Amino acid sequence: MSTVYVLNGPNLNRLGTREPGIYGTTTFEQLSEQCIARAGELGMDAVVRQTNDEAELIGWLHEAADAKAPVILNPAAFTHYSYALRDACSMLTAPLIEVHLSNPLAREEFRHTSVVSGVATGTIAGFGVASYLLALQALSPVE
Ligand code: DQA
Numbered sequence: 001m002s003t004v005y006v007l008n009g010p011n012l013n014r015l016g017t018r019e020p021g022i023y024g025t026t027t028f029e030q031l032s033e034q035c036i037a038r039a040g041e042l043g044m045d046a047v048v049r050q051t052n053d054e055a056e057l058i059g060w061l062h063e064a065a066d067a068k069a070p071v072i073l074n075p076a077a078f079t080h081y082s083y084a085l086r087d088a089c090s091m092l093t094a095p096l097i098e099v100h101l102s103n104p105l106a107r108e109e110f111r112h113t114s115v116v117s118g119v120a121t122g123t124i125a126g127f128g129v130a131s132y133l134l135a136l137q138a139l140s141p142v143e
Contacts, residue, residue, distance in 0.1 A: 001045045001080045004139055005064045006035050006132065009052035009057055009076035009085075015101075022129045023101050031129055036074075038133050042140040054078060054085065061088035070094040072135045079104065086115045097135040100125035 011018060016027035032048040039046035051057050064071045071092055076136045078085045089096055096119065103126030104111035117123050122138065
């Protein structure tokens with residue numbers, strides 16, 4: 001079974017209670033369970049992780065690069081300014097899908113810039129948890 005990394009940046013561990021009007025009420029644990037279940041249906045093994053630490057997230061991207069594995073990445077606020085994260089994303093050879101629960105382009109101006117999009121295979125934003133599930137489908141070997 002092929003492995004897909006589902007990596008999440010800062011504050012996403014607070015899902016469920018964090019600004020529910022924007023991010024919904026699904027907790028990170030529930031999001032993780034849904035990703036693992038959907039990946040399984042699609043014939044993939046999802047490794048779902050979250051960190052508030054930029055260095056740790058970059059380390060996980062190095063791991064995915066070494067494994068030549070696809071990545072679904074919600075860089076959270078790092079989206080908007082982390083060139084170090086972008087450089088790590090550039091090392092990936094398998095597809096990279098940038099995901100967001102909200103639609104950053106419909107929000108504050110500082111969210112309109114993504115330094116990651118330019119090195120991603122594609123971006124899915126604005127569909128809540130479904131952004132992740134759609135990304136898994138896009139990576140699926142069978143659909
Ligand atoms: C987010 C959007 C970002 O602008 C924000 O900093 C986040 C979450 C999203 O999933 O909608 O933390 O990536």
